[in-house]
Amino acid sequence: MFYTRTTCRLCDSPDVSIAFKMPSMPPVDNYRLPGDAEIVLPAFPMDLYMCQACGHAQLLDVVDPDILFGNYIYTSSSSPDLDEHFGKYVEVVLRFLNQPKALKVLDVGSNDGLLLGKFKAFGHSVLGVDASEAVAKIARNHGIETHVGYLNKATAAQVTAKYGKFDLVTANNVFSHADNLQEFARAVETLMTDNATFVFEVSYLKDLVDKSVIDYVYHEHLCHHSIKPLKQFLELCGLKLVNVDRVATKGGSIRCYAVKKSSPAAELPVVQAMITEELETGLYDLANFKKLAKQVEQIKAELHLICKDVIQRQGQIALYGAAATATVLNYMLDINQYGSLIIDDNPVRQQRLSPGFMLPVLPASALLEHHVKTVIISAWRFADLIVERNKEFLDQGGVFVIPFPAIRIIKK
Numbered sequence: 001m002f003y004t005r006t007t008c009r010l011c012d013s014p015d016v017s018i019a020f021k022m023p024s025m026p027p028v029d030n031y032r033l034p035g036d037a038e039i040v041l042p043a044f045p046m047d048l049y050m051c052q053a054c055g056h057a058q059l060l061d062v063v064d065p066d067i068l069f070g071n072y073i074y075t076s077s078s079s080p081d082l083d084e085h086f087g088k089y090v091e092v093v094l095r096f097l098n099q100p101k102a103l104k105v106l107d108v109g110s111n112d113g114l115l116l117g118k119f120k121a122f123g124h125s126v127l128g129v130d131a132s133e134a135v136a137k138i139a140r141n142h143g144i145e146t147h148v149g150y151l152n153k154a155t156a157a158q159v160t161a162k163y164g165k166f167d168l169v170t171a172n173n174v175f176s177h178a179d180n181l182q183e184f185a186r187a188v189e190t191l192m193t194d195n196a197t198f199v200f201e202v203s204y205l206k207d208l209v210d211k212s213v214i215d216y217v218y219h220e221h222l223c224h225h226s227i228k229p230l231k232q233f234l235e236l237c238g239l240k241l242v243n244v245d246r247v248a249t250k251g252g253s254i255r256c257y258a259v260k261k262s263s264p265a266a267e268l269p270v271v272q273a274m275i276t277e278e279l280e281t282g283l284y285d286l287a288n289f290k291k292l293a294k295q296v297e298q299i300k301a302e303l304h305l306i307c308k309d310v311i312q313r314q315g316q317i318a319l320y321g322a323a324a325t326a327t328v329l330n331y332m333l334d335i336n337q338y339g340s341l342i343i344d345d346n347p348v349r350q351q352r353l354s355p356g357f358m359l360p361v362l363p364a365s366a367l368l369e370h371h372v373k374t375v376i377i378s379a380w381r382f383a384d385l386i387v388e389r390n391k392e393f394l395d396q397g398g399v400f401v402i403p404f405p406a407i408r409i410i411k412k
């Protein structure tokens with residue numbers, strides 16, 4: 001079900017050191033309906049390592065992707081944020097490419113075709129590649145041709161034989177998910193015409209460290225990219241990194257533009273500027289991660305005192321947020337044991353049970369129904385929105401505890 005690799009995913013160096021220790025967890029997005037056959041999955045290790053040769057931050061424990069992605073049910077279109085994000089994405093990328101002709105666009109990890117639909121609306125021809133037959137079917141129903149499979153050498157050969165090469169290949173977040181990233185990048189290279197551009201968006205290690213977005217470390221995110229190792233890695237795979245945009249998604253991401261090594265397109269100054277900044281701010285210094293671990297330990301100790309006191313006085317605590325990152329935070333701070341239920345505003349998540357601890361996920365109305373007085377906001381990045389939405393809970397004497405990046409108590 002999982003294996004542990006011993007070398008860096010990008011440069012093959014065996015010189016990898018632990019950067020941040022995480023507790024083992026079951027797949028963190030495994031929120032299932034009661035009675036589901038896969039409701040109980042084992043816990044897998046998910047420590048974060050850093051390659052001492054190239055600087056790439058990564059997980060070495062690789063869970064079988066069929067367990068993590070085989071049956072996923074969430075579609076891009078169900079996220080209103082993503083719809084807007086992709087709208088801007090298409091505008092920015094087309095402006096960068098600055099080509100008046102209709103392009104052939106391939107999106108890897110195309111999900112229900114939300115992004116490709118936007119390229120199509122501009123008159124470009126599109127093809128999706130996605131591992132899930134279920135979402136591919138939805139995409140096809142929306143008129144987005146989709147090839148089912150993980151991107152590897154064989155898939156790339158099948159796709160080029162049937163559809164030819166592409167002017168633009170996009171991959172959003174999936175470039176953090178592939179274990180065999182060298183094969184993935186080389187497969188992308190074979191799918192590209194000589195003047196093609198490969199655009200991929202991934203979360204940025206520097207934002208993870210600077211903004212303490214440590215709950216973004218989980219099994220699915222095998223790679224936590226930064227520019228220095230990426231540039232070297234892409235060259236190894238026949239590609240050249242020419243531009244990087246910083247974007248706000250996922251707590252801080254980078255949108256990278258690469259061309260074939262043989263392309264005359266030149267690297268823009270931003271690439272070297274970002275590498276210089278990474279080095280000057282000590283991004284590749286393990287001390288940064290030690291500091292983060294200390295911060296987590298302090299919060300954990302303080303939070304446990306609060307929880308024990310609340311349980312003694314009120315008998316129950318609710319946790320707010322039924323998402324992958326919330327699961328990571330609950331495990332990392334070891335607070336599942338205090339929770340009696342989880343609140344989430346997304347109806348798709350409600351009535352499900354949380355991974356591992358099987359806490360029921362209920363709508364916010366359950367807070368008043370169950371006479372909950374204290375709520376820990378596991379989805380801390382959305383704390384302001386959650387507090388705003390639950391004024392009635394505060395009016396009735398409820399208390400919100402925001403655990404991260406430092407404990408804050410919100411009450412009336």
Ligand SMILES: [Zn+2]
Pocket residue numbers: 008009010011012013051052053054055056229
């Ligand atoms: Zn490396």
